[in-house]
Amino acid sequence: MESVVIIGAGHAGVQVAESLRTGGFEGAVTLVGDEDALPYQRPPLSKDYLAPGRTAEPLPLRGEKFYAENRIELRTGVTATVLDRARRTVFLDDGESLTYTTLVLATGATNRTLPVPGSDLAGVHDLRTLADAERLRADMEKARSVAVVGAGFIGLEFAAAARAHGLAVTVLEATDRPMGRALTPPMSAHFTDAHGEMGSDLRLGEGLAEIHGQDGRVTGVSSGPGAEYPADIVLIGVGVRPRDELAVAAGLAVANGIVVDGHLRTSDPDVYAIGDCASFPATEAGARLRLESVQNATDQARHVARQILGSPATYAEVPWFWSNQGPLRLQIAGLAQPGDSTVISGDRSGGRFSVLAFRNGALVAVESLNKPADHIAARRVLSAAATPTPDQAADPSFTLKDFAKQLVAAP
Amino acid sequence: MPKVTFHHDGGNADVLDVEPGTSLMRAAVRNGVRGIVGECGGQAMCATCHVYVRDRYLDALPDISEDEEEMLDCTTAPRDADRSRLGCQVVVGADLDAIEVDVPASQV
Numbered sequence: 001m002e003s004v005v006i007i008g009a010g011h012a013g014v015q016v017a018e019s020l021r022t023g024g025f026e027g028a029v030t031l032v033g034d035e036d037a038l039p040y041q042r043p044p045l046s047k048d049y050l051a052p053g054r055t056a057e058p059l060p061l062r063g064e065k066f067y068a069e070n071r072i073e074l075r076t077g078v079t080a081t082v083l084d085r086a087r088r089t090v091f092l093d094d095g096e097s098l099t100y101t102t103l104v105l106a107t108g109a110t111n112r113t114l115p116v117p118g119s120d121l122a123g124v125h126d127l128r129t130l131a132d133a134e135r136l137r138a139d140m141e142k143a144r145s146v147a148v149v150g151a152g153f154i155g156l157e158f159a160a161a162a163r164a165h166g167l168a169v170t171v172l173e174a175t176d177r178p179m180g181r182a183l184t185p186p187m188s189a190h191f192t193d194a195h196g197e198m199g200s201d202l203r204l205g206e207g208l209a210e211i212h213g214q215d216g217r218v219t220g221v222s223s224g225p226g227a228e229y230p231a232d233i234v235l236i237g238v239g240v241r242p243r244d245e246l247a248v249a250a251g252l253a254v255a256n257g258i259v260v261d262g263h264l265r266t267s268d269p270d271v272y273a274i275g276d277c278a279s280f281p282a283t284e285a286g287a288r289l290r291l292e293s294v295q296n297a298t299d300q301a302r303h304v305a306r307q308i309l310g311s312p313a314t315y316a317e318v319p320w321f322w323s324n325q326g327p328l329r330l331q332i333a334g335l336a337q338p339g340d341s342t343v344i345s346g347d348r349s350g351g352r353f354s355v356l357a358f359r360n361g362a363l364v365a366v367e368s369l370n371k372p373a374d375h376i377a378a379r380r381v382l383s384a385a386a387t388p389t390p391d392q393a394a395d396p397s398f399t400l401k402d403f404a405k406q407l408v409a410a411p
Numbered sequence: 412m413p414k415v416t417f418h419h420d421g422g423n424a425d426v427l428d429v430e431p432g433t434s435l436m437r438a439a440v441r442n443g444v445r446g447i448v449g450e451c452g453g454q455a456m457c458a459t460c461h462v463y464v465r466d467r468y469l470d471a472l473p474d475i476s477e478d479e480e481e482m483l484d485c486t487t488a489p490r491d492a493d494r495s496r497l498g499c500q501v502v503v504g505a506d507l508d509a510i511e512v513d514v515p516a517s518q519v
Contacts, residue, residue, distance in 0.1 A: 044452040055432070059452055063443030294450060322456045329478065331456060372456065372478055376485035401484075 002027030004308060005090055005098045007080045007246065008106035009033025010042065012275030012297035014061045016104050019305030021070040029072045030098055032090075034079040037130050038064055043294060045133040046154050047324045050161040056137060058130050080107075083250035085268055102270055102308055105247060105258055106301070109240035109276040109292060114149065118211030123218035124234045127154055139233050143167055147221045147231035149208045151178035153323045155237035156191065159200045160326035162233075169200040170229040172221065174207030181239075182321070184336050186344060187355045187367045191328065194351070198326050203227070208236075242277040242290060255279060257290040262314040264304050272307070274300035283316050289335075295320045318382045320375070327351075331375035334365030334382045343393040345400070346371055354378070354400065356393050363387040366400065377404035413503035416511040417444045417462075431505065435498035435512065436460035446514035453499040455479050459519060460498035461486040462512035469493060471507050476500065488515030 004020060006013045009031050017031050033039055040058040048054050067074040075092070082091040083103070091097045111126040113119065123143075125136045136158075140146075146162045148155045151173035159169050171178075177188040178195070195202050206223035211234055213219055220230045242257040253259040253267040257279030264272050264280060275297040279290045299317040306313065321332040328351075336357035346353030354374040357365040366378035377400035381387070384407050392398055412428040415438050419425075425445075429438045439447035439460070448459035455478045464472065475483070479500045483490050496512075503510060 041449075041452040043454075048453065059437060059449070060441055063441050066443040069443065298450065322451065322454065324454055329454070329456070370478070371481070373481040373484060376458070376482070 002101045003099065004029050004102045004104065005100035006031045006104045006106055007090065008108055008275070008277070009035070009039040009074065009076065010106060010108050010275065010297065011061065011294050012106035012108075012301045013104070014039050015298045015301030016106065016274070016305050017072045018062070018066075018070065019302045020308060021072070023305055023309045025305070025309060027101070029070075031067070031072055031074050032078055032080055032092065032098070033074070033076045035129060035131070036077040038076070039074075040130055042128070043322075045130065046127055046157040047161070049133050050137055050140070050158065052164050056134070080246055083246050083271075085250055085252075085271070088270065100270070102272070104304055105266070105271065105273040105277060106275045106297070107243040107246060107273075107277045109242050111236070112239045112241055114208055114236060114238060116208055116210055118213055118218065119236075121211055121213040121218040121234075122216055123213075123232060124211060124236065126236045127158065128240075136233070136235070140165055140167070143232035145230050146170070146233040146235060147172065147229050149221070149234065149236045150174075150238040151202060151204075152237050152239065153179060153182070155235065156195065156325050157323060158235050158237065159195060160198060160324075160328070163198045163200055164326065167233075168230075170221075170231065171195070171200055171202045172206045172208050172223050172229075173202065173204050174224070176204050178202065178204075179323075182332065183367060184340065184342050184355050184357055184365075186342055187330075187369065190348070190351075190369065191325070191330075194328055195325070201229075203229075240276070240292060242279075244277060247273065247277075255288070259288075263307060263312055264300055264315055272304045274304055280315060283314075289319075291319055293319065293321045318379055320379055327370075329370050329372070331368045331372060332365065333368075333375055333378040334363075336365035336367070340364060341390060343390050345393055345398060346374070356388075356390075356400075358390050358393075361387075361389060363393075374400045377401045380404040381407065413508045413510075415439075415503060415509075417447070418465075418511060418513045419446065420514075420516060429503050431503060433503055435462060435501045435503070435510070437499070438503075439498060444514070446516075446518060447498055448518045449499060450519075451499075455482055455497055455500055458482045458486045458497065461488060461515055461518060462496055462498045462501075463491055463494040463515065464496055464501070465511040465513065466494070468507070468510045471510075472496065472501060486515070487517045487519060 145168040258273035340357040451457035
């Protein structure tokens with residue numbers, strides 16, 4: 001009998017299992033997760049979960065009965081330790097082993113750490129898992145000030161949540177702008193101002209040098225330039241590295257993630273890798289991408305399920321992302337790069353606008369702030385073969401929604 | 412406890428007793444109601460928890476926010492001018508102790 005084993009029970013792993021069943025897969029499906037909790041949604045952990053007055057209850061990805069109803073064997077709280085490809089077997093840390101006809105690695109990523117003095121003090125946090133969020137939430141109840149290290153998505157979502165709790169917030173960012181890896185300069189600039197208005201002290205160009213403490217507990221941080229800031233909580237949000245240990249030890253190709261081809265297959269044709277842990281070929285220019293998002297996880301999962309069910313195709317979905325930071329609701333479609341030209345569409349001073357990024361005259365990405373209709377339209381436009389010109393987009397009467405509508409209307 | 416009924420094509424229904432303060436999306440996802448995805452975790456960002464509220468409950472609903480209004484134009488199943496809502500934006504409680512909704516055929 002066919003047997004699919006999925007390592008990793010996050011958004012990607014759970015979606016593979018579900019899509020196999022909805023696609024009519026009759027073989028065995030086993031889903032292995034190393035956390036104890038019923039598989040849950042991660043994005044709310046840095047948003048609603050930490051917001052004042054919200055329920056401290058995680059949102060499961062699927063209800064408990066979903067797994068039994070769909071004949072998905074869910075094994076939580078166990079870690080895959082060894083992949084023996086010759087015997088098509090995965091060994092688990094509870095002493096058991098699983099054999100597969102197809103293996104899907106959806107192992108995710110793990111937070112990067114900073115080797116600075118004081119990083120082992122109580123009150124120093126990072127945020128990825130439910131257990132991390134529970135610890136952070138508990139500490140926030142008695143804290144008065146926080147220092148956030150890294151002005152990326154997680155750091156700034158947490159900063160906004162901490163301000164909503166009335167805590168004093170300092171954000172240290174080593175580069176010259178927030179979310180610089182993901183956002184165009186104009187959108188970064190808007191977030192710099194907006195976090196200032198929320199009351200956070202955003203220190204650009206200041207990396208973390210040292211975490212100070214007393215009696216084993218954090219009291220503050222100092223930055224590279226030597227400034228000191230008080231903090232009862234330090235949140236480190238400086239990016240992730242893919243969890244590729246299992247693949248490396250099994251001799252699979254790895255380069256900033258588990259290397260897969262356009263079909264999301266690893267260097268072993270019986271093994272796929274998807275989601276945060278996978279480095280896949282972008283359709284253009286031979287570049288490789290490794291994306292950390294719900295969309296990437298679930299779309300790649302659906303894609304792999306279709307392949308296992310016998311419909312091979314090249315993966316080519318438009319990436320999209322979102323982030324909520326206090327009153328700021330940011331949605332991104334496509335991937336901008338340094339050097340792209342930008343056009344702003346909408347009401348910038350009123351905080352409802354989109355930044356359209358163009359490369360060689362073609363639309364490549366849209367960042368929408370408090371403009372969800374632009375975002376949905378952008379996803380449609382970017383997955384179609386048509387593009388507005390920068391001049392068209394700069395016309396005050398231009399909207400992405402109208403442009404997308406006209407695409408649908410065209411024969 | 413408030414009672415939420417999710418009606419499916421073909422006459423099946425899921426009837427749930429739900430803690431006050433819970434959104435329709437959260438109730439559906441927690442209880443494995445088919446056809447409600449909630450991919451963004453309740454942020455009104457993905458329009459995959461679209462439901463059609465049955466007429467007799469419409470007056471008890473909160474107003475549609477600007478964000479929900481925009482996302483409702485982006486649902487996979489067609490929007491109904493009166494009955495379409497995002498399940499993550501409808502919360503049961505004192506003002507809404509029972510509601511019945513129809514689950515659309517498709518969310519993604």
